[in-house]
Amino acid sequence: xxxxxxxxxxxxxxxxxxxxxxxxxxxxxxxxxxxxxxxxxxxxxxxxxxxxxxxxxxxxxxxxxxxxxxxxxxxxxxxxxxxxxxxxxxxxxxxxxxxxxxxxxxxxxxxxxxxxxxxxxxxxx
Numbered sequence: 001x002x003x004x005x006x007x008x009x010x011x012x013x014x015x016x017x018x019x020x021x022x023x024x025x026x027x028x029x030x031x032x033x034x035x036x037x038x039x040x041x042x043x044x045x046x047x048x049x050x051x052x053x054x055x056x057x058x059x060x061x062x063x064x065x066x067x068x069x070x071x072x073x074x075x076x077x078x079x080x081x082x083x084x085x086x087x088x089x090x091x092x093x094x095x096x097x098x099x100x101x102x103x104x105x106x107x108x109x110x111x112x113x114x115x116x117x118x119x120x121x122x123x124x125x
Contacts, residue, residue: 029058036067043068
């Protein structure tokens with residue numbers, strides 16, 4: 001059997017799932033973040049069973065449980081970041097205020113020097 005024939009046969013087998021009679025390659029879908037949240041809400045808020053949602057959307061229950069795991073891990077980061085973020089934000093604001101204060105002092109010194117230099121020049125305003 002030639003290499004091209006092997007590839008064609010393997011591709012033909014992958015394109016059709018003989019057990020279910022549907023396209024194998026079309027089975028996999030990508031869901032965006034908003035779609036995942038909407039689907040998970042049906043389970044978490046509306047009380048639907050995971051198996052029902054799995055059948056309705058054609059998503060494996062393992063995938064749904066993985067999405068739930070990701071959701072809750074992300075929630076911990078979101079709630080935890082507010083406390084950490086506010087301290088980091090306060091520190092950053094304080095540091096920037098110090099930088100602005102130093103900058104303003106330097107500008108004031110330069111303006112003062114400029115004025116005194118202009119006064120020393122004869123014949124100029």
